[in-house]
Amino acid sequence: MLNKIIAEESIQKAKKMTDKYDKIVIVTHISPDGDAIGSSLALYHFLLESGKMANVIVPNEFPGFLQWMDGAADIIIEEKSPEITKETIEAAELIFCLDFNTLKRIGRLEDMVKNSSAKKILIDHHPYPEKFCDVTISHPEISSTSELIFRFICRMGRYEDVNKSCAECIYTGMMTDTGAFTYNSNNPAIYYIISELLTKGIDKDAIYSKVYNNYLKDRIRLEGFMLYRKMKLYEAYKTALMTLSLEEHLKFNPQKGDTEGFVNIPLSIDKIVFSAFLREEKDLVRISLRSRGNFPSNQFAKEIFNGGGHLNASGGEFQGSLEEAVKLFEEALPRYKHLLI
Numbered sequence: 021m022l023n024k025i026i027a028e029e030s031i032q033k034a035k036k037m038t039d040k041y042d043k044i045v046i047v048t049h050i051s052p053d054g055d056a057i058g059s060s061l062a063l064y065h066f067l068l069e070s071g072k073m074a075n076v077i078v079p080n081e082f083p084g085f086l087q088w089m090d091g092a093a094d095i096i097i098e099e100k101s102p103e104i105t106k107e108t109i110e111a112a113e114l115i116f117c118l119d120f121n122t123l124k125r126i127g128r129l130e131d132m133v134k135n136s137s138a139k140k141i142l143i144d145h146h147p148y149p150e151k152f153c154d155v156t157i158s159h160p161e162i163s164s165t166s167e168l169i170f171r172f173i174c175r176m177g178r179y180e181d182v183n184k185s186c187a188e189c190i191y192t193g194m195m196t197d198t199g200a201f202t203y204n205s206n207n208p209a210i211y212y213i214i215s216e217l218l219t220k221g222i223d224k225d226a227i228y229s230k231v232y233n234n235y236l237k238d239r240i241r242l243e244g245f246m247l248y249r250k251m252k253l254y255e256a257y258k259t260a261l262m263t264l265s266l267e268e269h270l271k272f273n274p275q276k277g278d279t280e281g282f283v284n285i286p287l288s289i290d291k292i293v294f295s296a297f298l299r300e301e302k303d304l305v306r307i308s309l310r311s312r313g314n315f316p317s318n319q320f321a322k323e324i325f326n327g328g329g330h331l332n333a334s335g336g337e338f339q340g341s342l343e344e345a346v347k348l349f350e351e352a353l354p355r356y357k358h359l360l361i
């Protein structure tokens with residue numbers, strides 16, 4: 021049996037809304053990752069199974085290694101379909117906000133969701149959620165929103181309505197938000213849930229392969245380039261930094277999500293506890309931070325780059341040049357020395 025983490029009152033309120041309303045929209049954060057798409061599609065399959073009209077809306081494209089998922093082709097991408105997005109949100113009676121804690125994280129969907137008169141339910145695991153929903157189910161101690169979706173469905177007494185597609189999506193989100201169960205993954209409940217998902221017919225080995233053995237050759241060459249040519253170590257701070265300019269990226273046939281995971285690699289170097297990846301985009305520099313152990317990468321993200329996230333995985337944006345971002349990063353390191361070593 022799973023322990024009851026979500027408050028009973030939240031379950032009852034959310035259940036009432038889910039039962040009552042038929043036109044349901046699910047939104048998730050910009051640059052959706054495996055947990056964002058996994059949790060959203062899992063809830064989508066569950067709602068369809070329950071006879072509801074549901075739509076998943078994301079602000080922008082998601083990576084190719086998630087496009088095999090059942091329902092992925094039905095996802096509405098605001099950047100590509102702004103009119104359909106607007107109409108769908110305007111018609112919504114209930115909006116689920118998944119895997120983000122502040123409306124800032126949904127980009128151009130922010131105003132549409134904020135101004136909608138639909139009831140709203142947040143299900144998320146990022147710390148310090150803002151209060152913009154009628155029901156807030158926020159559990160930073162749980163490693164993925166997808167796990168929370170499984171718990172939510174079970175607590176509504178609807179385990180039977182978890183079909184195979186739903187189970188695959190839940191597994192994918194749990195797997196990607198724990199680096200295939202290599203971090204944030206010591207809670208025994210995770211493995212209880214996986215055993216339940218296996219009884220629904222998922223093939224976990226095949227899912228691993230579809231997500232992680234699905235790279236284009238340019239991506240693998242880019243990884244080699246980054247590690248050989250672009251990784252700088254600050255051994256006195258147990259820190260690694262990689263940067264990628266637009267010009268460099270263009271040599272490797274850039275694809276959405278093709279740099280995902282790079283930031284984790286330097287953490288496999290002996291003694292490195294903090295890793296940063298700074299990637300130049302058209303109008304800004306995107307920051308990805310990862311840490312091992314107690315180093316609060318999210319505090320660094322917040323204080324230096326006005327971002328946020330989890331203790332060991334966080335990020336932010338920087339309005340300026342790549343060189344300026346590197347300078348800011350390097351100047352900040354000494355101030356965090358006491359936390360790094």
Ligand code: 5GP
Pocket residue numbers: 053146307308309326327328329330333334335336337
């Ligand atoms: P990633 O490095 O995979 O892009 O992001 C890792 C985590 O950092 C995300 O799951 C999210 O929690 C957080 N994050 C990334 N970018 C931002 C940002 O611009 N603002 C905030 N608040 N959090 C971010």
Ligand code: MN
Pocket residue numbers: 055056119145163164165197
């Ligand atoms: Mn997540």
